[in-house]
Amino acid sequence: MAGAAFIAATATAAVIVAPLPAAFATPSANAVISEAYGGGGNSGATLTNDFVELANRSTAAFPLDGYSLQYLPASASAGSLWQVTPLTGSLPAGGDYLVSEAAGTGGTTALPTADASGSIAMAAGSGTVALVKGTTALTCKTVADCTGDADVVDLLGYGTAVVREGTAAPTASNTTSVSRAASLADTDDNSADFTAGTPTPTNSAGDTASGGSGGGTGGPTAPGPFRIHDIQGTTRISPLKGQSVVGVPGIVTAVRTTGSKGYWIQDPNPDSDPATSEGLFVYTGSATPTVSVGDSVLVSGKVSEYYPSSTAQSVTELGSPVSTTLSTGNALPDPVALNDSTIPDAYTPTNNGGSIEGLTLQPTVYSQDFYESIEGMRASVTDARVTGPTNSYGEMFVTAKPGENPTKRGGTIYGGYDQQNTGRIEIVSADGTTPVLNVGDELSGTTTGPVDYSDYGGYLLAPTAATTGTAVDNGLKQEVTRRQKGDELALATYNVENLDPTDSDDKFARLAKGIVTNLSKPDIVTLEEIQDDNGATDDGTVSSEATLKKFTDAIVAAGGPRYSWRYVNPVNDQDGGEPGGNIRQVFLFNPQRVSFVDRASTGDASTTAVSVVKDRKGAAHLSASPGRIDPTSTAWNSSRKPLVGEFRFQGRTVFVIANHFNSKGGDQPMHGRYQEPTRSSETQRKLQAEEENAFVDSLLDADPKAQIVALGDLNDYEFSDAVKTLTDNGDVLTDLITTLPAAERYSYVYDGNSQTLDHILTSPSITHYDYDVVHINSEFADQASDHDPQVVRIDVKDCGFKGHK
The missing domain is CATH 2.40.50 (OB fold (Dihydrolipoamide Acetyltransferase, E2P))
Structure with missing residues (x-):
């Protein structure tokens, strides 16, 4: 809570420069009158209105619908009547509730937004106020009658008031109010519970007449009833969520000056429960915090839970803060x-x-x-x-x-x-x-x-x-794989991250260097995320000729061969990825080393499924090359369709499948509040894996010795159901990443985890190979792409060497 609801303030009270006081016991009562002021707008007054402030000493909100604040003159005559201001809403746990009353003709400072408003003209020096269960005016006019009324929740008489609890509280004035002590003790003796001091009206949001917010000053000078561990609680959600708290003590341990600004406070006097945190973030929004590390502060504000996203966990915060600095230069709690x-x-x-x-x-x-x-x-x-x-x-x-x-x-x-x-x-x-x-x-x-x-x-x-x-800097270097031998066919895969002609020449040059130097000029490269010729501009363009011309020119400039290319245009805006970009897989190949078998589709290549056929000699071929695997299947909705091509190398046919399965978008995070997290995107990838597995089966049915290399960004792990489905648990295709030692199975780094999203898979007839994931991007702050490429060198005649690198 902010303001004088929990302090014994005087006009000349000094702030004590000292460490935080020891913890206070939580009072047992709930709603009480915490401050009253009748000098609003009078001569010499700063505030324009009279007010009464309520406080809640409990850990639960106190409902006020149907309650009222009532006022009786100090010396009530036979004709005097109680004046009534109805109340609504609730009094937050540990919070304030401000009731604005009549305005005078003077004053310069308005009250903060009141929680309830009335028009009672309270006397500055003396009077009686009561918190009443009900809105019917009281009729009592003696101490015995009023304190004996079951509807009277709390009673305050100040100055010369006849109706009071015990002895009346001190006389107030045009410039002073009477406020309850910091402990909120209710001894049924107004003189013992209240002192006179500077008015400090505070509403349920923690706002004060000094306009405190964003870490502003003007808050309390004594601790309220709640500590940080009370706010944090023993679960991920604060038991005080949505409630205002006042005078929360802590040492400022850090200040955030970028993004969503604020500062952290920590209580140096922890409780004994290891589940309750002693730290808390104070959110100041766009306002730069005015506190400094080492300040001992009392902070008031509203408790909230900030969710970075719909599936994330939350951060317990204190918003709309008002703070008082008790001292500076304090030692910070040990980390x-x-x-x-x-x-x-x-x-x-x-x-x-x-x-x-x-x-x-x-x-x-x-x-x-x-x-x-x-x-x-x-x-x-x-x-x-x-x-x-x-x-x-x-x-x-x-x-x-x-x-x-x-x-x-x-x-x-x-x-x-x-x-x-x-x-x-x-x-x-x-x-x-x-x-x-x-x-x-x-x-x-x-x-x-x-x-x-x-x-x-x-x-x-x-x-x-x-x-x-x-x-x-421990000097991490980009890897460089060896050059393929003359009788080895080198196939690589590389996700080039939304490449289009509008990208910088530097990006093209760096990606080209990866092909030429780091991958040592593979014979065939399957590229993922090649965009159309104007990138994310969504105007119906689907061709990627300009993109590939610029890329292959960059490869030549880097010292590489003049690669040729093949692809099938996607249907506009149907393959996912960046809107308007029309990403697709592409075959690059070195025509000096390998030839591509061009075979036109019998229909629109974008929507016609490729199939396996046998020629008159019984050899298996593709019905179209390049072609796409069942592109109208719902498995490929808003996702890239696999590109299939037929290549010839040293008299042998090799079937290549370029992949880019649907992304992990929509999956719940590993660290989120839903456990175990739902990986909803894997459902579609498993369907895609079933489609491609069926196509591979059809090739192997036509030719059990068919040499097939399926490669690309599968957007899933080697241990996932999708990849296991695609490989048929290794019986149909071998996922080469699994042939590496466990500590080397990665091509992508996410959330500090080195993991596998990119794969090269081979059919059973490919038994002689040399496989390498070439780490040039994912581990580096400066990246040409967020994926590492990988390469396999195979001997299609089975005359090479066994094993892998």
């Missing part, structure tokens, strides 16, 4: 160390796919519960290895568990739905100073910041430049 001994190995509780928000936190059992139990508190990682490179938003991932599923290049491998890697923690600077680092680099020393949460990545630390460890 919670994040390491193997503090972070549990289990990831999160489950609730049959439902929300886990209402579950009591188990911070010693689940890592996500542990992070939630320290939400807003200072935490630190030491000598943290980077597992996800810094992105354009200044976000990176590190691991607090260096031994947890490491890759050879410094990342953390994601090897299964039950292997979420609990040591991953996002780093997002609170002041925009996140260093630019690659996977395998390090934040040496200690990095400290409050624990926050975002939709991207989940729980995070928000350090500043002063609390971020030293950035250490």
Whole structure:
């Protein structure tokens, strides 16, 4: 709560420069009168209106519909009547409720927006106010009658008031009100419970006449009834959600000056419950916070839960804040160390796919519960290895568990739905100073910041430049694969991330270098995310000739061969991806090494399904080359259709399938509030896998020794149902990523997890191959694409070598 509802204020009261006071016990009563002022608009007054303020000492809202605020003159005559102001709404738990009364002719400052308004002209020096259950005017005019009335919830007589509890409260004036002590004690003696001081009207939103918001000043000078751990509670949702609180004590531990601004406070006097956090974010919106790290503050505002998205967990916040600085330069609470001994190995509780928000936190059992139990508190990682490179938003991932599923290049491998890697923690600077680092680099020393949460990545630390460890560049290099031998056919796949002619020459040059230098000029390259000739402009253009001309020119400029290309135009706006972009898969091939068998479709190639046919000699061929697998099937709705082509290399036929399955958009996040998360997009990918598996079966039925390479961005993991369906659990196609050691199975880095989305699959007749994922993008802050390419070199005559790289 803000304002004088919980303070004993005087016109000359001094702010004590000292650490936070010790915790106060929560009072047992609920609604009370906390302040009364009858000098509004009088001579010398600053405020324009009289007012009465109510306060709630309980942890539950107090309904006021049907209640009233009533006033009786100090010395009531036989003809004096109680004046009535009806009340509505509710008195928030631990909050204020402001009743505005009559205005005078003077004053310069309006009250904050009142929760209820009346027209009672209260006397400045003396009078009686009552909180009444009911709206019928009281008839009592003596202490005995009024205190004995069961409808009188609370009674305040000030000055020379005849009707009062015990002895009357002090006399007020045009410039002073009477307000209840900080403890909100109700001893049934007004003189013991109230003191005179400067009026501080506060409404249920925590607004004051001084206009406090966005971290403004003008708040209380003594703690209210609630501590941070009361606000945070033992679940993910605050038990005080939606309620206003006053005078919450804490030390400012960090200030966020970018994006949604605000600051974190932490109580240096924690409770004994490990499930209740002692930290809290104070949200100031667009207003730059006026507090500084080390300030001891009392903050009032409204408790809310901020959801970054519809499936994310929430962040408990204090909004519309008003603060009072008690002292500066205080020591900060020690940070919670994040390491193997503090972070549990289990990831999160489950609730049959439902929300886990209402579950009591188990911070010693689940890592996500542990992070939630320290939400807003200072935490630190030491000598943290980077597992996800810094992105354009200044976000990176590190691991607090260096031994947890490491890759050879410094990342953390994601090897299964039950292997979420609990040591991953996002780093997002609170002041925009996140260093630019690659996977395998390090934040040496200690990095400290409050624990926050975002939709991207989940729980995070928000350090500043002063609390971020030293950035250490460990020199990660792009990989370069070897050149294929003369009798090896090299096939690669590369997602070039929405490439169109409007992209920069630098992007084209870097992607071309990847083909020429890093992939060593493969014979065939399947490209994903080639856009049409004007990119995202949605004007019906579907051709990608200009895109491919610019790309192949860049490859030649980089020292590569003059590649030829084949593709099938998508139907406009039917294949998903960036609206208007019309992405598709494309075959690039080096005509000096390999030839493409062109065979026209009998219908519109965009919508006619390719099939397998046998010639008069019994050899299997495609009905169209290039062609598309069942493009009108609902499995491919708003998604890319597989491109199939027939190639010849040294007298042998190789069938190539270029893939880009539907994206993971719409899946619930691993770190979200629904557990286990629903992976809704996998349903369509499994249908797509069934379609392609059936096509591969038809090829193998026609020729059991057919050499088939299916490759591309499947948008799913090697352990997923979709990929297992496509390969028929390895019986029909071999997913080459599974032939690598577990720590090398990745082509993409997301949320600090190194994982596999891109695949090369081979038919049973391909037994001699050399396979390589070429890491040139996903681990680096500076990327030409967000995917790593990969290549397989096969001996179509089975005269090469067995094994893989």
